[in-house]
Amino acid sequence: MIRQVRVDGRRDLRALPVALAVWTGQLAGNRLVDMLEGSATVTRVTFWCAAAGFIMLFGGIGAAVAYRYRYARRPGPVSNVSCPSYAGMVMLLTVAGLLVGVLTVHAHRQSQAHDPAIRYSQSDTATLVSMEASVNTPLTASSVRGYDCQADIIITRFNAGRSHAPARVFAVGQQCASLDHGMHVRFQASLSPARYGSRPVWATDMTALTIISQPNAPRALANRMRHRFAATTARLSDQGRILVPGVTCGMLGQSYAGPADTGEIDTTYANQVEQEFRDAGIMHLMAVSGGHFILIAQLVLWACAACRMPRWAAALAVLIAYHGLAGLVYPSHSVLRALAMGWFSSLAMLAGRRHQAVSALSWSVILILVIDPSKATSYGFALSAAAVLGITLLNEPIERLLARHLPRTLAQAVSITIAAQALTLPIQILMEPSIPLLSTLANLLVAPFVSWSTITGLIALILAPFAPPIAFAAAWLSSCGTAVMAWIAHACGSPAWASLAWPSGIRGSLLALAAAIMMMSIIAAACRLRGNGTGTRYRRPAGERITTWLAETRAMLDDSWQSTPRTDTSPPTSQPPA
Amino acid sequence: MGGFHYAHDYDTARAGERTLNPPPPPPSARQRTLRSEAPGETRTETHDDAHTHADHADNGMLMKLGGVRACDTSERAASSPVVQSRPRIACTPRQAATIILMLVAALCTSLTLLIRQSVNLTRIEEATVSSSTAALPSSSSPTSGTAPLASPTSPDVQHGEASPPAAQEGGEPDITASATPPGQQDDGRININTADAAQLQRMNGVGPVTAQRIIDYRAEHGPYTSVDDLLNVKGIGAKTLEKIRSQAVAR
Numbered sequence: 001m002i003r004q005v006r007v008d009g010r011r012d013l014r015a016l017p018v019a020l021a022v023w024t025g026q027l028a029g030n031r032l033v034d035m036l037e038g039s040a041t042v043t044r045v046t047f048w049c050a051a052a053g054f055i056m057l058f059g060g061i062g063a064a065v066a067y068r069y070r071y072a073r074r075p076g077p078v079s080n081v082s083c084p085s086y087a088g089m090v091m092l093l094t095v096a097g098l099l100v101g102v103l104t105v106h107a108h109r110q111s112q113a114h115d116p117a118i119r120y121s122q123s124d125t126a127t128l129v130s131m132e133a134s135v136n137t138p139l140t141a142s143s144v145r146g147y148d149c150q151a152d153i154i155i156t157r158f159n160a161g162r163s164h165a166p167a168r169v170f171a172v173g174q175q176c177a178s179l180d181h182g183m184h185v186r187f188q189a190s191l192s193p194a195r196y197g198s199r200p201v202w203a204t205d206m207t208a209l210t211i212i213s214q215p216n217a218p219r220a221l222a223n224r225m226r227h228r229f230a231a232t233t234a235r236l237s238d239q240g241r242i243l244v245p246g247v248t249c250g251m252l253g254q255s256y257a258g259p260a261d262t263g264e265i266d267t268t269y270a271n272q273v274e275q276e277f278r279d280a281g282i283m284h285l286m287a288v289s290g291g292h293f294i295l296i297a298q299l300v301l302w303a304c305a306a307c308r309m310p311r312w313a314a315a316l317a318v319l320i321a322y323h324g325l326a327g328l329v330y331p332s333h334s335v336l337r338a339l340a341m342g343w344f345s346s347l348a349m350l351a352g353r354r355h356q357a358v359s360a361l362s363w364s365v366i367l368i369l370v371i372d373p374s375k376a377t378s379y380g381f382a383l384s385a386a387a388v389l390g391i392t393l394l395n396e397p398i399e400r401l402l403a404r405h406l407p408r409t410l411a412q413a414v415s416i417t418i419a420a421q422a423l424t425l426p427i428q429i430l431m432e433p434s435i436p437l438l439s440t441l442a443n444l445l446v447a448p449f450v451s452w453s454t455i456t457g458l459i460a461l462i463l464a465p466f467a468p469p470i471a472f473a474a475a476w477l478s479s480c481g482t483a484v485m486a487w488i489a490h491a492c493g494s495p496a497w498a499s500l501a502w503p504s505g506i507r508g509s510l511l512a513l514a515a516a517i518m519m520m521s522i523i524a525a526a527c528r529l530r531g532n533g534t535g536t537r538y539r540r541p542a543g544e545r546i547t548t549w550l551a552e553t554r555a556m557l558d559d560s561w562q563s564t565p566r567t568d569t570s571p572p573t574s575q576p577p578a
Numbered sequence: 579m580g581g582f583h584y585a586h587d588y589d590t591a592r593a594g595e596r597t598l599n600p601p602p603p604p605p606s607a608r609q610r611t612l613r614s615e616a617p618g619e620t621r622t623e624t625h626d627d628a629h630t631h632a633d634h635a636d637n638g639m640l641m642k643l644g645g646v647r648a649c650d651t652s653e654r655a656a657s658s659p660v661v662q663s664r665p666r667i668a669c670t671p672r673q674a675a676t677i678i679l680m681l682v683a684a685l686c687t688s689l690t691l692l693i694r695q696s697v698n699l700t701r702i703e704e705a706t707v708s709s710s711t712a713a714l715p716s717s718s719s720p721t722s723g724t725a726p727l728a729s730p731t732s733p734d735v736q737h738g739e740a741s742p743p744a745a746q747e748g749g750e751p752d753i754t755a756s757a758t759p760p761g762q763q764d765d766g767r768i769n770i771n772t773a774d775a776a777q778l779q780r781m782n783g784v785g786p787v788t789a790q791r792i793i794d795y796r797a798e799h800g801p802y803t804s805v806d807d808l809l810n811v812k813g814i815g816a817k818t819l820e821k822i823r824s825q826a827v828a829r
Contacts, residue, residue, distance in 0.1 A: 004661045011665035018677060054682075061678055064671040086668040093669070096678050100685050111692040164695050370684040 010354065015362035016389075021094040022366050025101020026376035032102070033109050047106050054099045061092060100370065108373040112200065117158040117165035121191035121201045128188040128205065132157040132212065133167070137331055138181045138226060139257040142170055149176035149257035152199060156184075166374070167201040168194065175209055177259040180223050182215025198378055222327045227260040228464035232471050233479075234262040239486045240479030242270050243286070247450070247482060248457030250288035250330040273486060278432070280493030281421075281439025282446055285485070288329040289384055292454060293338045296321050297345075299455075315349035318342070328461060333375055334384035340364035341388070357392040361385060382427050390423035391416060401527065407542075417443040422516055426509040433504035435512070442492040446485050453481035603642030767827040770808065771801040783821035788813050802828040 032046065112118055120129065133153040142150045147170035155165045169189065171179060179185065187210070189203040215223060226249065233244050233253060242253040242265065254270040256262055277283045300321045304314035322342040326335050344360035365385055368375055375381045395415055402411035417440050425435065436442075460474035492498060502508045540548075669677070768777055770792060778789035788811070795811045796802065805826050808814050814822075 006661055006663045007666050008663035009666060013665045013667045014669045014673065015677065016667070018681070022681075058678060058682070061671060061675045065675050086670060086674075089669050089671060089674040090667065093674055093677060096681055100681050103685060104688050107689050107692045111695050114696050366681070367684060370681075370688045 010356075012356045012359045015359050015366070017090055017094050018097040019362035019365045021097025022101045022369055023376055025098035026105045026369055026373050027101075028098070029102040029105030029373075030109075030377065033106065047103070050099050050102050050106070054096070054103070057092060057096050057099065064089070064092075097366075101373075101376075104370050105373045105376070112165070115163055115165045116161055117155045117163045117167070117191060118201055120158070121193055124192075126190045126205075128190055128207065129159060130186065130188045130208075131155050131159070131163070131203075132184065132186045133169070133203075135169075135179060135181055135183050135185065138223070138251070139171075139176055139179055140251060140330075141255045141257050144170055146172075147204070148172045149179075151179060151181075153203070155201075155203075165201055166199045167191070167203050168197060168199040169203040169206060171206050171209075175206060176257050178209065178211065180215060180258070182219035182223070184212040186210045186212055198374065218327060224465050225328065225461055227258050228468070229461045229471070229475075230256045230258065230262050231260040232460060232464050232468060233475050234260070235472065236475060236479045237483075238266065238269060239273065239483055240475070241265060242273055243482035243486060244453070244457050244460075244475055244478045246286035247453045247478070247485075248461055249328065250286065250332060250335070252286060273489070276486075276489040276493035278493070279434075279436055279499050280442040280489045281436035282442050282485070282489060282492075284383070284387075284424075285446065285450055287332060287334060287380070288325075288338075289334045290338045290341070290388060291450070292329070293322060293325060293342055295451060295454060296325050296458075297342070311352065312350055315346045318349070319346040322346070325458075328458075333378045333381035336368060336375075337361075337364060337381060337384045337388075340368060358389065361388050361392070379427065379431055383424050386423040386427055387420045390419045390421070394419035394422055401523070404539075413444055413447050414440065417447075422520075425516065426513045429502055429509045429512050430505070433502045433508050434499040435502050436493075436498060437500055438492040438495075438498050442488055445488045445492075449481040449484050453478045453485070456481070600643065601645065604645075604647055767825055770805070770826050770828050771796065781822045781825045783818050788818075804828050 036046065117131065133155045135151050135153050137152040139149045139151045142148055144150070149172075150168055150170050153167050153169050155163045155167055157163060158165070169187075186208075187206050188208045189206045192202050192204065194200055194202045214220065229248075230245065230253075233241055236244060241262075244253070245256065246252040252270070252274065253262070254265045254267065274283075277286065297318050300318050301314055304317055309317070319342070322339055326339045329335060341357075341360050341364050344364065345355045348355040348360075368381075398418055399411055399415035402415055405411075406414065421439065421443075429435070456474045456478040460471045460478060463474065464471040503511060768781060770778070775786065775789045775793060778784050778792055779786060784792070791811050791813055792808065799810075802808065805823055805828050806819070807828070808819055808822070808826070809816070
């Protein structure tokens with residue numbers, strides 16, 4: 001049998017090793033800087049070694065290009081012969097990515113070490129200092145006792161000097177009603193190193209708050225929508241108040257803080273619902289991710305096709321819709337990743353080229369990590385990127401495998417769930433060392449209701465300041481969907497055996513990864529043993545099978561009723577006459 | 579493989595030659611028993627054997643007439659090559675060079691932004707250090723170009739220079755807005771007993787040299803009991819005192 005190997009240009013994985021190398025380099029660089037803390041000479045030596053390595057790498061690539069150009073024949077079109085592997089090039093790219101990761105992390109840590117705000121926070125004083133900052137996220141309920149709300153800020157001026165320190169500010173009472181996303185504020189607070197979280201500095205005991213500038217017009221509109229939406233959902237049922245904001249904006253109802261009057265939410269019930277979602281493995285629905293953006297893109301493209309708009313106009317419309325959605329929802333790291341990938345897909349549509357998902361993901365990750373190396377240790381970013389990578393790489397093989405045994409739609413739904421979870425499971429174990437056993441079933445059951453709740457929730461969010469009755473109706477429809485989701489989470493998350501305890505930390509994560517790889521290789525080996533060769537097994541459609549079965553049953557029963565033997569001209573029956 | 583001989587004759591035959599006779603059957607087809615029976619033929623086994631044998635013979639004749647060869651009845655027919663597609667993961671040196679160029683561009687952008695931030699911060703620290711020592715002439719402004727270019731690779735130099743200003747700044751913050759810091763009284767006057775050089779300079783009529791002399795006098799002779807004690811400081815006369823009397827207070 002002639003076996004022909006063809007390189008599929010529709011699946012372009014060339015940038016994937018580079019992205020993985022940059023991320024690994026940044027994590028290793030973080031670990032290296034922590035280990036070398038205080039020894040400045042060693043740090044400097046490491047930095048210069050990395051820079052020299054980079055220069056040598058570039059020289060090596062240049063030499064390889066020159067060699068290829070001068071001595072080697074130009075490669076012809078791909079024929080029966082398989083492509084040359086160029087494994088050396090991939091290794092060089094990996095090394096380049098590692099060096100880039102280490103260098104950017106080093107530079108980032110150095111710049112943070114010189115920032116006056118961060119240096120002051122490490123000096124362990126409780127004195128109030130004055131600073132100016134811009135508020136980067138909507139206010140959420142505080143995770144620290146003693147405060148009402150918190151928000152992520154960037155300190156722009158510290159003691160009349162310029163600063164660029166990311167921080168988290170905690171506030172009480174009336175300050176929560178006056179602060180909002182997008183404002184520039186001036187206040188006095190005491191700085192301390194963060195006890196947990198992604199921001200390095202916490203600003204507490206805020207006093208003398210003055211607002212320097214209000215948010216710009218689009219941001220002010222988004223804030224108004226969010227506050228009115230919170231007031232609208234406060235009139236829903238208990239689970240609706242918690243889950244509808246979560247599935248729409250990525251913030252659960254109990255974490256809202258702001259001027260809208262939302263009344264009291266039963267915190268015990270809220271915590272219980274959140275824990276059930278976590279145990280059932282469907283907590284990812286409560287964070288805005290690529291699913292929302294894909295939904296919006298499909299709606300916008302359908303509307304543009306109905307209006308017969310040209311391709312460039314449709315691409316621009318999708319881009320504007322992406323930015324609008326990113327402005328409305330809570331700006332988490334997965335939203336940033338989805339926005340970056342959305343830019344790549346819109347540019348591809350503008351240029352008229354096919355959208356390459358893995359390539360877009362890799363370059364988004366590289367650009368985001370190089371610009372802000374603090375995202376290398378962010379769980380939200382890692383989960384989002386791993387889920388997209390799993391879906392793009394593993395969805396089609398798993399679907400082909402399952403389509404032999406299950407109906408097509410069921411196979412598609414199950415394969416997306418398994419493909420997304422295959423790569424996110426090791427990261428989830430780092431966060432919480434337990435495996436949700438019923439998560440595939442829960443995701444399957446919940447899948448039809450997610451789109452419904454998301455779309456109606458977004459309609460409620462957009463219409464809340466302009467048409468409150470319609471917004472409430474849309475929110476109520478969304479809460480019907482979330483009621484089903486809450487019931488499924490309760491059924492799949494509350495049994496004690498639904499969570500399998502697993503070793504924690506890196507060890508448990510690697511163990512889970514090894515178990516997943518082993519399972520996949522066993523399945524692949526089983527498929528090869530069956531020897532299916534070419535093509536797929538023929539399975540008759542369900543309707544045809546039912547019709548045939550009915551006809552045969554009727555024939556069997558008719559024959560058994562008849563007592564006369566058949567004539568010679570009729571074909572012999574498979575059963576002897578009774 | 580005698581069959582090929584006849585096929586070859588057919589290939590090279592020309593018009594008018596004896597082409598109307600069908601080619602003789604391949605010799606191996608005679609011994610071939612029909613294993614690939616249709617499912618319906620199982621029913622023929624219930625009849626007598628002669629009929630079965632004739633049936634087989636008919637099918638054999640059909641196979642011979644059709645020119646079916648032995649290898650055609652095998653399970654795996656080599657009808658078309660199996661095409662395996664694998665994703666593109668390898669790149670040529672030129673593509674690798676392009677990717678590395680893009681990485682270097684991103685890296686340079688990131689490093690430039692970070693270095694610019696560091697330069698801004700270091701210039702401010704240098705200016706604060708130079709004003710507190712007061713050994714320089716009064717032309718040292720925060721935007722002077724005499725500050726060394728900061729780079730992320732010389733952390734030990736900057737650590738040594740930066741820690742004293744941090745300690746000073748942390749102790750007495752300097753504000754520009756309506757809020758009142760601890761080093762300043764509620765009515766806006768500056769306490770000459772606790773203010774540092776930067777705060778003293780905010781008074782109209784006091785420059786860096788004068789501020790340093792006020793601090794030196796305070797260190798030498800103890801805290802001021804009233805604003806009039808400033809007359810004892812070299813460089814502050816009656817006119818200067820009238821200028822700064824409304825801005826200062828001694829607590």
